[in-house]
Amino acid sequence: MFRFFVGFVGFLFSLGSVLGLLAAAGVGIYIAQISDTLPSVNVLRNYEPEVMTRIHADDGSLVAEYAEKRRLFLPIQAIPVRIRNAFLSAEDSSFYDHAGVDPQAIIRALVTNLKNRGSDSRPVGASTITQQVAKNFLLTNEVSYERKIKEAILSLRIEAAFSKEEILERYLNEIYLGLGAYGVAAASLVYFDKSVHELTLAETAYLAALPKAPNNYHPFRHADRAIERRNWVLDRMMLDGVATPEEVRKAKAEPLRVNPRERSQFLAGAEYYAEEVRRELIAMYGRKTLYEGGLSVRTSLDPAMQVMARKALMSGLLEIDRQKGSWRGPVQTLELAAGEDWGPKIGTVSPLNDVPEWQVAIVLSVSGNEAILGLQPPRDVWGALTTEREQISLTTAGVPWSRTKSGGSTNRMANVVDRGDAVYVQKVDGQWVLRQIPAIQGALLAMDPHTGRVKALVGGFSYDYSEFNRATQALRQPGSSFKPFVYAAALDNGYTPSSIIMDAPIEIVVGREVWRPKNYGGKSAGPSTLRMGVERSRNLMTVRLAKDMGMPLVAEYAERFGIYDDLGKYLPMALGAGETTVMRLVGAYSIIANGGQRIQPTLIDRIQDRHGRTVFKHDNRRCDECTALAWREQAAPEVIDEREYVLDPMTAYQITSIMEGVVQRGTATRVKALGRPVAGKTGTTNEEKDAWFVGFTPDLVAGVFIGYDEPKPMGRGATGGQMAAPIFLDFMQDALADAPIVDFRVPEGIKLIPVDRLSGQRTSGSGGNVILEAFKPGTAPGDTFSIIGLNDNEPSRRRITRESERAVLSGTGGLY
Numbered sequence: 001m002f003r004f005f006v007g008f009v010g011f012l013f014s015l016g017s018v019l020g021l022l023a024a025a026g027v028g029i030y031i032a033q034i035s036d037t038l039p040s041v042n043v044l045r046n047y048e049p050e051v052m053t054r055i056h057a058d059d060g061s062l063v064a065e066y067a068e069k070r071r072l073f074l075p076i077q078a079i080p081v082r083i084r085n086a087f088l089s090a091e092d093s094s095f096y097d098h099a100g101v102d103p104q105a106i107i108r109a110l111v112t113n114l115k116n117r118g119s120d121s122r123p124v125g126a127s128t129i130t131q132q133v134a135k136n137f138l139l140t141n142e143v144s145y146e147r148k149i150k151e152a153i154l155s156l157r158i159e160a161a162f163s164k165e166e167i168l169e170r171y172l173n174e175i176y177l178g179l180g181a182y183g184v185a186a187a188s189l190v191y192f193d194k195s196v197h198e199l200t201l202a203e204t205a206y207l208a209a210l211p212k213a214p215n216n217y218h219p220f221r222h223a224d225r226a227i228e229r230r231n232w233v234l235d236r237m238m239l240d241g242v243a244t245p246e247e248v249r250k251a252k253a254e255p256l257r258v259n260p261r262e263r264s265q266f267l268a269g270a271e272y273y274a275e276e277v278r279r280e281l282i283a284m285y286g287r288k289t290l291y292e293g294g295l296s297v298r299t300s301l302d303p304a305m306q307v308m309a310r311k312a313l314m315s316g317l318l319e320i321d322r323q324k325g326s327w328r329g330p331v332q333t334l335e336l337a338a339g340e341d342w343g344p345k346i347g348t349v350s351p352l353n354d355v356p357e358w359q360v361a362i363v364l365s366v367s368g369n370e371a372i373l374g375l376q377p378p379r380d381v382w383g384a385l386t387t388e389r390e391q392i393s394l395t396t397a398g399v400p401w402s403r404t405k406s407g408g409s410t411n412r413m414a415n416v417v418d419r420g421d422a423v424y425v426q427k428v429d430g431q432w433v434l435r436q437i438p439a440i441q442g443a444l445l446a447m448d449p450h451t452g453r454v455k456a457l458v459g460g461f462s463y464d465y466s467e468f469n470r471a472t473q474a475l476r477q478p479g480s481s482f483k484p485f486v487y488a489a490a491l492d493n494g495y496t497p498s499s500i501i502m503d504a505p506i507e508i509v510v511g512r513e514v515w516r517p518k519n520y521g522g523k524s525a526g527p528s529t530l531r532m533g534v535e536r537s538r539n540l541m542t543v544r545l546a547k548d549m550g551m552p553l554v555a556e557y558a559e560r561f562g563i564y565d566d567l568g569k570y571l572p573m574a575l576g577a578g579e580t581t582v583m584r585l586v587g588a589y590s591i592i593a594n595g596g597q598r599i600q601p602t603l604i605d606r607i608q609d610r611h612g613r614t615v616f617k618h619d620n621r622r623c624d625e626c627t628a629l630a631w632r633e634q635a636a637p638e639v640i641d642e643r644e645y646v647l648d649p650m651t652a653y654q655i656t657s658i659m660e661g662v663v664q665r666g667t668a669t670r671v672k673a674l675g676r677p678v679a680g681k682t683g684t685t686n687e688e689k690d691a692w693f694v695g696f697t698p699d700l701v702a703g704v705f706i707g708y709d710e711p712k713p714m715g716r717g718a719t720g721g722q723m724a725a726p727i728f729l730d731f732m733q734d735a736l737a738d739a740p741i742v743d744f745r746v747p748e749g750i751k752l753i754p755v756d757r758l759s760g761q762r763t764s765g766s767g768g769n770v771i772l773e774a775f776k777p778g779t780a781p782g783d784t785f786s787i788i789g790l791n792d793n794e795p796s797r798r799r800i801t802r803e804s805e806r807a808v809l810s811g812t813g814g815l816y
Helices: 002-037 041-046 081-091 103-115 129-138 145-161 164-174 184-192 201-208 223-239 245-252 271-285 287-292 303-324 342-347 479-491 530-535 539-549 551-560 571-575 582-593 649-665 669-674 720-735 802-811
Strands: 053-056 062-066 296-299 359-367 370-375 391-395 421-428 431-435 441-447 454-458 500-503 508-510 513-515 526-529 604-608 614-617 679-684 691-697 700-707 751-756 770-775 784-788 797-801
Touching: 041 145, 053 271, 062 271, 081 129, 081 164, 081 201, 081 223, 129 145, 129 164, 164 184, 184 201, 201 223, 201 245, 223 245, 271 287, 271 296, 271 454, 271 604, 303 441, 303 454, 303 700, 303 720, 342 359, 342 370, 359 391, 370 421, 391 431, 441 582, 441 720, 479 530, 479 539, 479 551, 479 571, 479 582, 479 649, 479 679, 479 691, 479 720, 500 530, 500 539, 526 530, 530 539, 530 649, 539 551, 539 571, 539 784, 551 571, 582 649, 582 691, 582 700, 649 669, 649 679, 649 770, 669 691, 669 720, 679 720, 691 720, 700 720
Parallel strands: 053 296, 500 784
Antiparallel strands: 053 062, 296 604, 359 370, 359 421, 370 391, 421 431, 441 454, 441 700, 500 526, 508 513, 604 614, 679 691, 691 700, 751 770, 784 797
8 A cells, every 4th residue: 555655656746747847848838939039139239219319509509409209318437326326226226136037026026916916906017127128129018928028038138148237328218207208318308407417316316216107206297206206216225325314314305396398498589590400401311310310410500699680680570560560450369258267268379489578468358548458377387377367458558550450540449459359468668568470571691701601590570470481491582682793793704893884764675575674763863883883773774784794694693603593594683583592692692791702501510420420511621730639839720711712802892892882872871870891782672572681791791681471562662771771780780799890801903093983983082972992903994984885775885085074974964
């Protein structure tokens, strides 16, 4: 019997061993099958996370960020030790001791899950940081034991292939920490508007509390829970010996102090500039690289100058709207019941975030010359309206227009607003003023003429209202602001500032059509100098000059300057009838200001990839000796400028001198108030649909365009000199306030000869008509001259002697 018992036990043991072996074999086969389907851990070796692209101004100020996932990559060496320790204490305190999985944690998780079996509780994991890396990079978020097995297998492989520091680096840069932030560097900015090196212990512990479930520890929705979890992390850090009890006590006493980056403004007023850079980057590298490639873009934007440009354009457009417009009505009208809380109603109206001076308000009541308005309540950091309510008084004194759209007087508030109207208001000198977005729009662009670097760009009154960039996207007729290039072509091809051109009516027959151009105002002045043609913006003279030269030459120069790609060779094009952009035209004027040497307008100075390598730079001038590692008393390196000349430098100075006359005596005398050497040209198109002024000092060029988005007449007198030039002046006065006064540089070879500016002839006298005219060698005025275009329809010239000059000129009305 005993033998039988022993034998039976032996049989059972053998059977158990066989079954155990079979089970082990089955598990081994199962694991082997799973292993064969797992991805390679080498994916981690080429880790390049999606990183946001950041746009900076020329002083380093942040202009914009673009990303699908808000992430900034930091190598492990750049992540402070305290941040590493906080995440290790919170997530995996035995990280440096295990081989990828933590058996003790697994057993604890199994026990907990068995206890919770049958309940709705989510299964507890036992993931190490290595396992989280495996899941985040190589697996899905599926909740199953099979995924945990895969995770464990991959973790062992990752530990065998990578160092602990490499694993931790990937983890701290990849994890999602809420509010759209991926990785500790981005989370530090998003939550606290700080770099990782500026975080306090309490702030570090809060970030380390987030990986488990960021939404559960939301700093505002679940503040108590967030503080409790943060304090738990602090306790773990103290137990692990990476924070002292005193440090932990002080950190626990701190409030969360979350300061979301959304509350921090990017560079104010630079929205149009940033959007233009974004479009350029997409054109250069594609959308994926922009939003995931982690580019660092340094632009040429001057923050102070950008603020000045925005102020000048906005103030100018508001003044134009006040003078030429009328009150056109509310932003929208809302239904407002008696006794209803008006806060949520006005909260539905979008404010102009890029015009922070204005506030949205709703009309609550109207009586006599006063209306009571409710201001849109402020919003909290997450965009929700607060319970704050503020009412204000608006009187007719705060209505800048004298009439309404329907023609009614604004002396009665009932003619202006009704209950429920949503309007914009601004507090000015203690009084509330009614505002409206100007119907006439515009653009302002400023550029360094020697490099082409765009220093400021404003594409309209408000980017929030209209993203259309009128500085780069609007194709408009430049009108007379194109004339300097017609005259520059002439000066470059044998004409002089004293050349005489007939200013008289002309008919141009084209097929069965007859074109009769006119000067602005309808008058003509007879034979006049080429200089006067620009200073007084004579259309008739310009047409005759272009006819005399030939439109193919005019078109060639227009294309050389980059104003047009293919200008039609028709005489009306000499008067600026073609379409171009503000940026192109300002770039062309910059070439003149740069002494005729080509420049390429640019908004971007330099682009670096995620590794800090420069992949683009605007300045490609050679400097062979700039790479010297040390100074050994060698001479300063020479920068070799190989840019071509579009215009003879002497010609560039001649047309600059002539455009100085436009400011001193011509159509832009308002700009003379700048009080320093400045050259420029006004531009006004037919029926006053477009108004321009483009001008420059020796080191700054700026252009202003004014017009309706859908071209239509702006009214008699809406000229470049009246509408655009004052905005140019306002901007330049601010931009050059601290700059020294510099004269235009006279190129070698130019002869400055005193002449009578009306006749263009030499003079030894003095007086208001005597100027120093710029002549190239061998072109000084002689005793005779020719009148270009004396015959209306033929490019003929008649030679006139000095003796007969007075008789001819007096017979045609004199020079103007």
